């Protein structure tokens with residue numbers, strides 16, 4: 001039996017693609033283990049899947065000043081020692097890393113032990129953690145064709161992003177019951193990224209009375225971001241984060257308003273949901289969501305509004321445009337040649353773990 005260690009964490013976007021690989025890895029009889037941080041979102045998401053989970057220390061590598069910059073180097077060092085010990089003990093045949101700071105010590109220690117490493121980058125340009133990992137990786141998978149030019153030629157492979165297959169077979173009726181909604185009114189789902197987005201939440205809650213005239217609204221608002229004053233509103237339901245119910249909620253959804261995280265938008269595309277994207281601004285990130293959103297807009301899949309365009313009248317009119325022209329967006333999305341990411345990645349894993 002071959003043994004694989006999966007790693008990735010920090011936000012759900014660094015975990016859900018690993019989860020998407022699990023059914024095929026299980027079919028192929030891999031002995032699967034996971035290394036993540038002690039308390040990151042990955043711990044909860046992975047332990048539920050009955051996979052042995054090992055927590056290690058993880059410091060964040062920040063490019064800005066923060067008092068934690070003085071303590072985190074010690075955590076990083078400790079995390080490296082823990083990763084080295086785990087790799088020595090588990091002796092995996094291959095490592096697959098989805099990125100995030102916690103993966104850096106895992107990838108570097110595996111490489112030093114001559115264990116093959118595959119890493120995956122979901123965004124247009126490699127994030128800092130993956131940049132540090134590229135020299136230790138045998139293969140670097142990416143989601144967008146535009147990313148290939150940022151990667152070493154002998155390592156880069158365009159695979160696309162693995163999507164949890166269960167998302168494609170949700171049940172509308174289950175979602176109607178779960179939300180207490182009627183079948184006679186369209187449904188708009190708001191997805192603020194895996195951690196939720198205060199900017200998107202505020203903008204959308206600001207136009208709720210207007211929205212509810214046309215739509216029923218499902219709001220995935222992020223941990224700690226529920227607004228109890230809205231609980232009584234008919235046709236509005238909010239969740240901090242949904243897991244297995246997401247497939248059903250997607251099945252019920254007519255249009256989405258979403259952040260432009262790489263995984264969320266690939267799922268929205270695979271499900272052909274007309275969507276308005278509100279990318280995370282370049283002040284708060286390296287601007288990758290803006291590139292993601294631009295690419296989707298140019299292909300006719302999405303409407304895009306930047307954070308400084310979120311005035312209520314603009315927001316409402318773009319959502320109505322999206323809804324009224326939904327057939328056009330769906331037709332554009334039908335032309336997308338989304339690749340079969342899961343089988344491409346699995347064959348890399350099979351090749352390298354021989």
Ligand SMILES: CC(=O)N[C@H]1[C@@H](OP(=O)(O)OP(=O)(O)OC[C@H]2O[C@@H](n3ccc(=O)[nH]c3=O)[C@H](O)[C@@H]2O)O[C@H](CO)[C@@H](O)[C@@H]1O
Nearest residue numbers: 011012013016122193194195220241242261262263264289
């Ligand atoms: C703030 C931040 O740094 N965001 C980054 C992070 O986003 P983030 O972690 O939000 O990642 P994505 O939008 O790519 O993925 C979110 C994942 O969580 C799932 N989900 C979400 C809500 C929910 O209730 N249930 C649920 O299962 C989605 O289906 C998706 O699979 O990683 C992405 C991929 O590297 C980047 O593009 C984003 O810029």
